[in-house]
Amino acid sequence: MHKSNGRKELSIVALGGGTGLSALLRGLKKYTSKITAIVTVSDDGGSSGTLRRELGVLPPGDIRNCLVALSEEENLMARLFQYRFPSRGTLAGHSFGNLFLTVMSSISGGFSPAVASSSEVLAVRGKVLPVTLKSVTLSAELSSGRTVKGETNIAKSRSKVQKLSIHPALPSAGPGVVDAIKKADCIILGPGSLYTSVIANLLVKGVVQAIRRSKAPKIYIANIMTQPGETSGYTLRDHIEAIEKHTQKGLMDYVIVNSGKIPSKLLRRYARKGSYPVVADGIIYGIRLIEADVVSRREYARHNSEKLADIVCKLAV
């Protein structure tokens, strides 16, 4: 499976969340086992009392998706984590993946440490780290003047996001996060929801500083399609400006944007929901634009894992 052919294994850090990040990880694991996926987590507070009450509460799907994407036996792991208990009793209808994370939380002393521990007991190529152990919430000032709170509400907002904030402000980074960025041979932002996955990670204390100080190539992987609500009508430049506005200029060395054709049938389906291709709109000073066919043309206009990992790994060496 490993494609490095005896060369030093690349150490890659990818910050994001959700389906997009999983697609990248799925491709990257064929090149290296030194992958750290840094994901946003809404911590549950961590006391065992809370955890017990929460037997059955859904932990964020992003964590499960990332663990499955990094698995050496992805199909088997996906089936294991998706398994739903058929019987009566407290677990009826719940997934094994959730139960696994709940039990890990119970023995690790909280949901966030459980995420790190899960990478250790499962056969995964790399690890998944929560960006912070703090119990944080996001809020967004919209162009309408309104402020919305919480990841779900931000993602649903029909008005453009002007400014994303995290509360409490500047939460400290989770164990291993800053260190992984420091040691990375390549740092990747995204793919993922611009505000709630990519920028949310960058609002954690020490993350931007560690990225800025690193000499490794820093790559932003733009989404294939805009997300109605979070990025309605955004061009590529809008995405980059949003990141720079929340961090600083010069954070990224490369931007990968899809130039592959998306079937018109798919485009029409997305358009009906207000979602359109993210297009490269001219030169952005200081950032090298990589236009490449990185799209998977199946049911959804999403990133193709292999194409994406191939380009990333070429930029990384």
Added chain:
Amino acid sequence: MHKSNGRKELSIVALGGGTGLSALLRGLKKYTSKITAIVTVSDDGGSSGTLRRELGVLPPGDIRNCLVALSEEENLMARLFQYRFPSRGTLAGHSFGNLFLTVMSSISGGFSPAVASSSEVLAVRGKVLPVTLKSVTLSAELSSGRTVKGETNIAKSRSKVQKLSIHPALPSAGPGVVDAIKKADCIILGPGSLYTSVIANLLVKGVVQAIRRSKAPKIYIANIMTQPGETSGYTLRDHIEAIEKHTQKGLMDYVIVNSGKIPSKLLRRYARKGSYPVVADGIIYGIRLIEADVVSRREYARHNSEKLADIVCKLAV
């Protein structure tokens, strides 16, 4: 953790079951990740209907113990597998390890394939294979003339075992078993219960033939203490003769027997249960006797993982 220092990783096969095999595996994983533990399993028949009815039935502890012993994060994995559900409902009081194997059984189509699959999704150095996928039972002719059926009854019998049989006779070996033996750089029998763990494995079709044909060193690790019932009063020679009687002469190249001192307090406690040290009683033609201090002197007179693995790996290269 890995001690091979760039040399070719040794591929080691160990046949047995129970606590003894776990102690060996725990030591071996520091030397190599190419470990195959072949263990006896009483298959449950495999249909998903049966499995559902069995949500809650204890799968053999040997499998769980071997998976935990091979884990890269043994403490964490042990705590995970030992975790007991505190809540009400169908799972109350059951361990996570059993639930894990039950769910794996459900998605893999039976308990035995689930064992092999478990090695793939968990971070274990090596794999655990059931010696056969057939639903087998053991029976023993005792020196008293009586015949007893089933692993538990054989282990409890107060009369010496004359002949162990497996039913149905010569069950075919499970996937990967014969192949693992063929490719091994070292083949180890035990430690474990002489009849129900060691010899039981050797009654499976193709196992003895594969061992005999292999040019790898073949090592029998004798138990530290006799087991009342199975091996009451057995000397080392009795153990070897029992194995040869059920297979053939010349199957083993080496025998490792403990020569380390066992504290008299421990000896007295064992003696009260009719258990005594297994002693080397003279030369056994064709087999090289390795007398070494391989005992752990804590609560029980059991093998010390590190001492045992150290000797095995020296014999293997």
